[in-house]
Amino acid sequence: MHFTDTVYRNPYWPTFPLLQITQGCTHNKCRFCTMYKDVPFRPQPKEWIEEDLKELAETVPEAKTIQLLSANPLCLSYNRLAPILEMINRYLPRMEYIYAATRVTDIRNKTVAELKNLKEMGLREISLGVESGDDWTLERIGKGYRAADIIEQCAKLTEAGIDFWMTFLNGVAGKEHSREHAVHSAEIFSRCRPMLVGTGGLVLFPGTPLLEDARRGAFTPLSEREMLIELKTFVEHLTCDCSFITHHTVSGANLTGPDFLRRKEKIVAVLEDEIKHGDMAKMAAVRESKRTL
Numbered sequence: 001m002h003f004t005d006t007v008y009r010n011p012y013w014p015t016f017p018l019l020q021i022t023q024g025c026t027h028n029k030c031r032f033c034t035m036y037k038d039v040p041f042r043p044q045p046k047e048w049i050e051e052d053l054k055e056l057a058e059t060v061p062e063a064k065t066i067q068l069l070s071a072n073p074l075c076l077s078y079n080r081l082a083p084i085l086e087m088i089n090r091y092l093p094r095m096e097y098i099y100a101a102t103r104v105t106d107i108r109n110k111t112v113a114e115l116k117n118l119k120e121m122g123l124r125e126i127s128l129g130v131e132s133g134d135d136w137t138l139e140r141i142g143k144g145y146r147a148a149d150i151i152e153q154c155a156k157l158t159e160a161g162i163d164f165w166m167t168f169l170n171g172v173a174g175k176e177h178s179r180e181h182a183v184h185s186a187e188i189f190s191r192c193r194p195m196l197v198g199t200g201g202l203v204l205f206p207g208t209p210l211l212e213d214a215r216r217g218a219f220t221p222l223s224e225r226e227m228l229i230e231l232k233t234f235v236e237h238l239t240c241d242c243s244f245i246t247h248h249t250v251s252g253a254n255l256t257g258p259d260f261l262r263r264k265e266k267i268v269a270v271l272e273d274e275i276k277h278g279d280m281a282k283m284a285a286v287r288e289s290k291r292t293l
Ligand code: SF4
Pocket: 025, 026, 027, 028, 029, 030, 033, 034, 035, 036, 071, 103, 129
């Protein structure tokens, strides 16, 4: 298999097997991220993809799921992506679910009709690392899109019948804009109606511009308690029925599960209890032990 980048697999999805169709990230400018810092973007050579699929056809011919790599594989145009999906189905004829994490902006260059065709070819679930629905925050962290773009592109996915996840990055607005980040993100996410909302907690990794901002006083990180307060505010304002997961977030409680609206009051109560009685030193240690997003 041709894996040229560090592989980031989704721990909540049956991510087997994996197929790399791009290298690096087309954007590579998010101020909290170093995942693909030294990897120039390029599409994976077509012959490598085919060689990998031949290998998978020999080793896992019954595969029904597959995750596309790397950072944002759906950036490829429809005309490049469709033949790859067609090839996946040819080599792995039992394929049912093709999954990819990708950027909101990767949906822009595809029409709803094209997205529907991709769904017919097996593209069923997409994870969008949205991080925030607040324009001030999106600008500040260099995401390269605005809240209106999120709504527009997610509406296309909904119309095409492709399920999608949205992630909220707890703490990324700093003290400067914490409440707005939480409230506006919840509003935008609720309007988009994703099948799943995931929350992760910010870690200031070495080499990130956001860490430099913090060192020169232009970004003020939240304390552990403030992270929990922000997460609670986000949850309180989230009104879409979805699954809800808290991957490597600040909360020590297990808030993960389906039926968010049914569990919402309980999640808020758990967070309130953690805000009052939680072991903040332990939470800080867990967060500091993270080595990657
Ligand atoms: S967070 Fe995602 S989109 Fe942003 S630079 Fe990192 S890999 Fe690229």
